Amino acid sequence: MTFPMGLAGPISGLVCGVLFGYVLQRGGLGNGCRLTAQLRLQDWTVFNVMFTAILVSAGGLYVLELAGVMHAADIFIPTTFLWATLLGGVLIGVGMAIGGYCPGTSVVGAAAGRIDGIVFFAGLIIGVVAFAGIYTPITPLLGAAAGPQAQTLGDLLGLPAWAVLAILTGVAAGVWWFTRRSAASPAITCAD
Amino acid sequence: MMKQRPIWNSHAAGAVLGLVLLLTFVLTGHGLGASGAPTAIAAAAANVVAPAATQANDYLGWMVEGGRNPLNSWITWEVIGVALGALAAAWWSGHLRVRLEGPPRANNSGRLALALAGGILSGFGARVSAGCTSGLGLSGSATLATAGFVFLIGFFGAGVLTGLLTRRMWK
Incomplete structure (x- = not known):
């Protein structure tokens, strides 16, 4: 059997979504107090959850590709459009802080x-309509400074994937070590 | 009311989230997302309110072309799943409660205005970068795509700057 299975129907969407929503809520990431506390550098839950998830998933993909049951060409790897990718991140970051x-x-x-949360979601829909307008x-800005198709950090830096994973693990461990006191800061009380 | 349980340890939650994301790649070939759902809702709603303008629009037009329903897409089902999963988790951990949250210094109408303004910026931004924190920041970075990390640099850089500048609202 080779992967990915290429499922695109409602059942796979619902299954992946239910698991995603369950973990985000139990991990404390459905809480605006905690999400914005990360941006005030008072709570490091968001960074730890996200970076650990990236490393576990990237490590899993690496092993599956090494075992030959999955091929990088069958996985969706987004392409960088430098200004659009960066500007979108900036707007979503400011949007979260506000x-x-x-x-x-x-x-x-x-x-x-x-x-x-409901009002924020309504705002998303308005934002999409404004964008469409x-x-x-x-369009020229959105396509400007395009990087190579589906470029990875390994391609960019000329390093093998295992070296990129090792560097990222080092970054995650380093940030966790230096912020471990504020991660458990009693100054922040966000219930869930 | 269910007994209140604290949130999971952040590294444990991250490990489980990573496995869920890996499962999604194995099943579908792509990662998890979110902003595609409000995009589909915007296309469907605009097509009801102003069908001619929507069908002529360069961005939304193809989504409603030939009577197609933009809501019938994998990402819409996934986001419905996110809501159901989060609902179950909030209920079982004793955190399901109707409330209006936001900065302690803001009153209720201020909180609603901030949530709406933040949502508008975020919805617009997610279309600029063709993905949000889930689709690009998390799923893109899990493929080690340069785009995922470029997004995260913009997201955390501008988010932390704004967060520090608005720190007093949260005192």
Whole structure:
């Protein structure tokens, strides 16, 4: 059997989504207080959860590719459009600092009963309509400074994937070590 | 009311999230996302309110072309799943409660305005970068894509700057 299985229907969407939502809520990432506390550098839950997840998933993909049951060419690897990729990140970062969430976490917050999460999600829809309204004139910006198709950090740095994984693990461990006191800071009390 | 349980250890939660993301890659060939759902809702809603303008729009047009329903997509089902999974988790951990949260210094209308403004910026931004914290920051970085890390640099850089500048609202 080779992977990926190429499922695209409602069942695989629901299964992956239910697991995603469950973990985000139990990990504390549906809470605007905790999400913005990361951006105030008062709580490091978001960084630790995200970076650990990236490393575990990237490590798993590496092993599956090494075992020959999955091929990098069959996996969706996004392409960099330097200004658009960076600007989108900037707007979503500012949006989280102001509004408490990002698109996925607003759904989690809303599902736990947060009215601000529902309002944030409504804002997302308005933001998409606004984008569609000025899409045609800003098209040159969106496609500017395009990187190579599906480029990885390994391609960029000329390093094998295991070396990139080792460097990223070092970065994650280093940040955790230097922030481990504020990660458990009593100054922050966010319930869930 | 269920007994309140504390959140998981952050590294344990990250490890489980990584396995869920890996499962998603194995099943579908792509990662997890979120902003595709509000995009589909925007296309469907715009097509009801202003069908001619929506079908003529360069960005939304193809999503509703030939009577296609943009809501019938993998990402919409995934986000419905996210809501159901988060609902179950909040219930079983004793955290399901209707409330309006936000900065302690902001009153209720201020909190609603901030949530709406943040959502608008985020929804616009996710279309600029063709992906959000889930689709690009998490799933893109899990493939070690340069794009995922470029996104995260912009996200944390601008987010932390804004977070530090607005620190007083949270005192």
